[in-house]
Amino acid sequence: MAQKYERIVVVGGGSAGWMTATALATEFKGRIGIELVESEDIGIIGVGEATFPSIREYNRLVGIDEAEFLRATNGTYKLGIRFHDWLELGRDYFHTFGHFGNLFGSQTLWAQHRRMGLAEPLGQQCVPTVMAMQGRFVLPSEQAQFKYAYHFDAVQYAAFLRQLAIQRGVRHTQGRIVEVARRADGGVAALQLDDGRRVEGDLFIDCSGFRSLLLGDALQEPFVDFSHWLPVDGAWACPCERSGEEIKPYTEATALEGGWAWRIPLQNRTGHGHVFSSRFIDVDRAREQLLARLDGKPLAEPRLLRFTTGHRQRFWVHNVVSIGLSSGFLEPLESTSIYLIQDGIARLMAALTTGRPLDENDLALFNDGAARRFARIRDFIILHYCLTRRRDSELWRHVATMELPETLAFRLALWRGYGVLHEYDEEGFDATSWLAIHAGMDHWPERQDPVIAEIPAERALQALKGRSKAIAASVERMPLHRSTLRQVLGQ
Structure with a gap:
């Protein structure tokens, strides 16, 4: 039955809500x-x-000024992620938000780089990668075009948005939900609060986090489990005092015995965490490994989070839409949690603004697209694990030999055989991102397009070296990340 919605109830605060x-x-x-x-x-x-x-696009659409946002959330700039020890111990690489020149033409830059056998990383051909390695940051311009993201305090971001939403007419109701009243068709009719209040609505948005109060608990929507491919199921998180004057403009992810550790620099502190698999490492040992990695005085006791990677089979059931952790979770290796919130919001807004009542076909399209988005990002995250040369612990032996999803196995076959960066629909990461991981993990095609050799080797080498020198010289003149941040903040 087609429906229009005039009363929308969002369940749960935090970033998603x-x-x-x-x-x-x-x-x-x-x-x-x-x-x-x-x-x-x-x-x-x-x-x-x-x-x-993509967070920048969300902020722009809701009218958030960048400097105001950074001040409110202790935010810093992010140019990508630096991966330590993923290929093997002592090796690192960078996943950039920039590009490596022409990816798809007959004179593909990365193929020429590979053909020349250059010892320098492919990242030397990418402006934001070189910026990150030198700790520098400028906003994009016609001379330097690239994408960037942020590091920020998610709790402060939610508080910032709460004030904005209330100013724009959102009614904020605080209370403990003790019962979810159902409609005859199986949907949700109302929420019963512990003080006797009853909150009714036509459409309910479940932003209740891992608990999944509506979609999971009330509607009992099944869960699609990804833990066979992504076995991490816990994380210790601990903030510490920021050390040093400079702030790195990138996230760090370091592969460890039973998982990996993050390092995220904010203006006022540094976020540290250890994502691990309890199948391969004891919880207490994972905690010890996190504490040993802190580069400043801890500001709180480590906090343990438990989760299962995967998603609800459907995201929109009857009159309940799930957004954020209540819909599913993919480990934070590529910082996609807020991106998936934004993706869910974009799908919801597209459905609600059609100007007509919604029917079952609309819900099916919503659910199919959201499920494919999770699958595409899942494959991208698995890519970081399955290409490892590490065999020094049980976790790394497992991920190096596990059976892959068919969609990822097909992409790898095309890349290995022909150098094709295949793309599906609902991609979360473009070809540049896939190339950054392939290059960083030293995973190259077995064959090379013969047309690449039509450019004389000497000319190709001269062009590549000239480009990397020009990038290095340009970046050297840029201000340090901290200086740019101070300027934007008006400090």
């Missing part, structure tokens, strides 16, 4: 009633401090 409420309030400007119910039982995870470049 307040991002959703702010987007709805900005779009509908009071034409639809929007209420956010924030329960004490639904805690805020609040450790997802590294983001994907």
Whole structure:
């Protein structure tokens, strides 16, 4: 049955809830009633401090000024992720938000680089990679075009958005949800709060985190488990005092015995965490490894989070839409948690702004697209693991030999055989990102397009060296990240 929605209830605060409420309030400007119910039982995870470049588009659409945002969240700039020890111990590489020149022409830059057998990393041909390695940052311009993201405090971001959403007409209701009343068709009719209040709505957005209060608990939507390919199931998180004057403009991910550790620099502190698999390392040992890596005085006791990688089979069931952790979780290796929130919001807004009542076909399209997005990002994250040469612990032996999803196995076959960076629909990462991981993991095609050799070797070598020298000289004149940040903040 086709439906229109005039009363929308968002369940749960945090980044997912307040991002959703702010987007709805900005779009509908009071034409639809929007209420956010924030329960004490639904805690805020609040450790997802590294983001994907798409966050800038969300901030722009809801009218957030960059400097104001950075001040409110202790934010810093992010040019990508530096991976330590993933290929083998002592080796690192950088996943950039930039590009490596012409990726698809007959004179493909990366293929010429590989053909010349240059000892320098492919990243030397990429402006933001060189910027990151030198700790420098400038905003993009016609001379230097690239994407960038942020590091920020997710709890402060939610508080910032809460104020904005309430100013734009969102009703904020605080109370513990004790019962979810159902409709005859299986949907949700209302939320019963512990103080007797009843919150009714036409559409309910489940932003209740891992608990998945509506979609998981009330509607019992099945979970699609990815843990066969992504076995990490826990994370220790601990903030510490920031050390040193400079702030690295990138996230760091270091492969460890039973998982990997993150390092995320903010203005006022550094976020540290250890994502691990309890199948391959004891929880207490994982905690010890995290504490041993802190580069400053801890500001709190380490906090343990438990999770299963995967997603709900459907994301929109009856009149319940799940956004954020309530819909699923992919480990934070590529900083996609907030991106997936944004993706869910974009799909929701596209559905709600069609100007007509929605039917089962609309819900099916929503669910199919969201599921494919999870699968595409899942494959990209698996790529980091399956190409490893490490065999020094049980985890790395497992991921190096496990059976891969068919979609990823096909992509790898095309790359190995022909150097083709195949793309599906609903991609979360473009060809440049896939190339950055292949290059960083020293994983190259077995064959080379003969047309690459039509360019004389001497000319190709001269062009590559000239480009890397020009990039290095340009970056050397740029200010350090901290200087640019101070200027933007007006300090």
